[in-house]
Amino acid sequence: MTTTKYDLDILTAATTHGVHPDILWGHLNQESGFNASAKDVDSNGSVDRGIAQINSAAHPEITDAEAYNAAWAINWMAQEDAALLEQYGGNLTEALVAYNAGHYGPDTAWDVTYAEKVLALSKQSTLVGLPSSYNSPGMLKQKSTGTGVVYVQQRLNAHGTSLATDGDFGPLTEAAVKAFQAKAKIEVDGIVGPQTWSHLN
DSSP: OBOOTTHHHHHHHHHHHTOOHHHHHHHHHHHHTTOTTOEEEOTTSOEEETTTTEETTTOTTSOHHHHTOHHHHHHHHHHHHHHHHHHTTTOHHHHHHHHHTTSSOTTTOOOHHHHHHHHHHHTTBOSSOOOTTTSOOOOBOTTOBSHHHHHHHHHHHHTTOOOOOSSBOOHHHHHHHHHHHHHHTSOOSSOBOHHHHHHHO
């Protein structure tokens, strides 16, 4: 398991654009290994830039200053992933392949192994724990701390609460979880397990 100095940027961007944080984490890991200054010159002379490896030919409108700014690029990748997921009807494999193909789509460069690598890396993320459709989720409860709790607090706030996103699963967070569970008509235990994850995401 790995943590990075970009974890909170990833959580914020993922929450903003509706992408699962662990998928975004794995995608960034696959692209650059979280190297904000990564630079790769392709055979056609274009350059893959920064933590999200934004290609200079596919995205000439994006400046080097933006591409090499980690927080900006993480937010951009989350936005792109969300748009591609919508374009491909929620099919994560096709969305990831399209990203890798420079947005020309799976029909142009069908490389399923790229998506498989991203998913494998996503399962190594320490951010949240993927929901059961991807992997066994983490379980969070009172006294849990860390970025996973921040994500839960952000998701609860998106559902109408006003918690501090401090990464501390205290009594207020537990009460908010119980209220959310009651509203969702699932078991009310104050624990964020697989069933609660599936409703929060």
